[in-house]
Amino acid sequence: MTAKKNEKKSPVSQRPSVGFGIIGTGMIASFHARAINALANAHLVAVYGNEPESVKKFAAEYKVKAYYSLEEFLADPDIQAVTIAVPSGYHGAVAIPAAKAGKHILCEKPLEITLEKADRIIQTCEENNVLLSPVFQARFSRPVRMVKQAMQAGRFGRMVLASAQMRWFRDTAYYTKSSWRGTWALDGGGALMNQAIHTIDLLLYINGAPDTVFAFAGTLTHSIEVEDNLCATVKFRNGSFGTIEVSTSCAPGFPRRLEFSGDKGTVAFEEGRITRWAFTEPLPEDEEAKTNFTGSGVHGGSDPAQIDSMGHELQIGDLADAILTGRKPFLDGHEGRRAIELISGIYESARTGRPFKFKH
Ligand SMILES: NC(=O)c1ccc[n+]([C@@H]2O[C@H](COP(=O)([O-])OP(=O)(O)OC[C@H]3O[C@@H](n4cnc5c(N)ncnc54)[C@H](O)[C@@H]3O)[C@@H](O)[C@H]2O)c1
Numbered sequence: 001m002t003a004k005k006n007e008k009k010s011p012v013s014q015r016p017s018v019g020f021g022i023i024g025t026g027m028i029a030s031f032h033a034r035a036i037n038a039l040a041n042a043h044l045v046a047v048y049g050n051e052p053e054s055v056k057k058f059a060a061e062y063k064v065k066a067y068y069s070l071e072e073f074l075a076d077p078d079i080q081a082v083t084i085a086v087p088s089g090y091h092g093a094v095a096i097p098a099a100k101a102g103k104h105i106l107c108e109k110p111l112e113i114t115l116e117k118a119d120r121i122i123q124t125c126e127e128n129n130v131l132l133s134p135v136f137q138a139r140f141s142r143p144v145r146m147v148k149q150a151m152q153a154g155r156f157g158r159m160v161l162a163s164a165q166m167r168w169f170r171d172t173a174y175y176t177k178s179s180w181r182g183t184w185a186l187d188g189g190g191a192l193m194n195q196a197i198h199t200i201d202l203l204l205y206i207n208g209a210p211d212t213v214f215a216f217a218g219t220l221t222h223s224i225e226v227e228d229n230l231c232a233t234v235k236f237r238n239g240s241f242g243t244i245e246v247s248t249s250c251a252p253g254f255p256r257r258l259e260f261s262g263d264k265g266t267v268a269f270e271e272g273r274i275t276r277w278a279f280t281e282p283l284p285e286d287e288e289a290k291t292n293f294t295g296s297g298v299h300g301g302s303d304p305a306q307i308d309s310m311g312h313e314l315q316i317g318d319l320a321d322a323i324l325t326g327r328k329p330f331l332d333g334h335e336g337r338r339a340i341e342l343i344s345g346i347y348e349s350a351r352t353g354r355p356f357k358f359k360h
Pocket residue numbers: 023024025026027028029048049050051054084085086087088090094108109110135137178194304307
């Protein structure tokens with residue numbers, strides 16, 4: 001991962017640095033700008049969005065070029081990579097021209113709201129030889145990497161249960177203030193597609209692909225067309241089972257929780273806090289897990305802006321390094337589509353009232 005700069009960054013630095021442009025100027029775009037500014041191997045060049053006043057303000061705040069036309073923005077030779085921070089159902093509409101213009105892409109989650117649209121982005125990036133990194137910043141956290149390593153080392157023995165729980169709270173204003181949130185057309189779903197997708201991604205990243213799901217979904221406390229509560233059972237391809245509970249109705253809102261159990265060990269964590277780390281065959285490094293990860297306390301249980309910004313910094317730094325060195329990014333388009341595939345199956349099961357089996 002990329003070291004932080006101590007001194008003020010200059011785009012004309014001698015060190016190799018990727019010029020980034022941001023598409024969108026809303027809530028998450030400011031996380032992108034701060035992350036880029038904190039990195040040694042990236043610098044912010046410009047911003048583009050569809051609200052001119054907001055673009056002007058954003059550009060002035062970060063002292064970068066403001067663009068009001070996507071074509072002019074994509075024609076800027078100082079921009080080697082773009083970050084996409086527009087409503088989810090518009091990701092493809094900006095990612096595809098960006099890829100065709102030769103720009104590498106960091107795209108916010110979900111990569112797109114359907115598998116077909118996500119695949120079109122992946123294909124266009126491959127055809128145009130540009131790198132694509134869909135955002136799942138939680139994968140970069142140290143506790144997640146430790147659990148993944150324990151799984152790869154076979155420390156859990158035979159996996160039996162892998163479950164995720166997200167009992168969050170979003171008030172009425174969260175949905176009414178924004179024209180895209182809570183809509184099928186632009187959010188692509190509700191609590192599962194928008195908020196819980198990070199948790200779904202971690203479930204798949206750590207425990208592997210799903211085999212079959214069965215789900216119930218409902219809109220219980222908000223006036224929105226998508227679900228605000230959903231519960232699913234999953235059978236994974238490795239033979240283990242799990243439950244997925246997600247909600248944006250659970251006041252006052254709690255940290256997301258994941259738990260993995262095998263016949264030789266169990267690990268549970270809430271956001272960055274490891275709450276259980278127990279293996280029948282302990283190792284010296286287990287002490288790090290038990291004592292070092294007590295959590296920052298930052299979680300989006302009730303406030304969408306409560307995001308630990310380090311994850312974005314690590315992921316953007318990884319993409320910049322991949323661009324500069326010619327390697328693949330840690331998270332590529334194919335990894336980014338896995339959560340969309342599981343979510344689509346869960347929605348299909350909830351819609352039909354039948355189990356949904358994934359193609360192997
Ligand atoms: N990684 C995370 O933890 C995380 C957190 C929040 C949001 N997100 C994702 O980030 C994306 C944006 O979410 P947000 O909360 O910042 O939304 P937002 O509504 O705050 O901002 C959206 C921005 O996109 C601009 N925009 C809308 N349509 C556009 C278009 N067609 N072309 C150019 N600009 C356009 C708007 O002017 C606005 O500046 C979503 O996909 C969301 O899922 C990710």
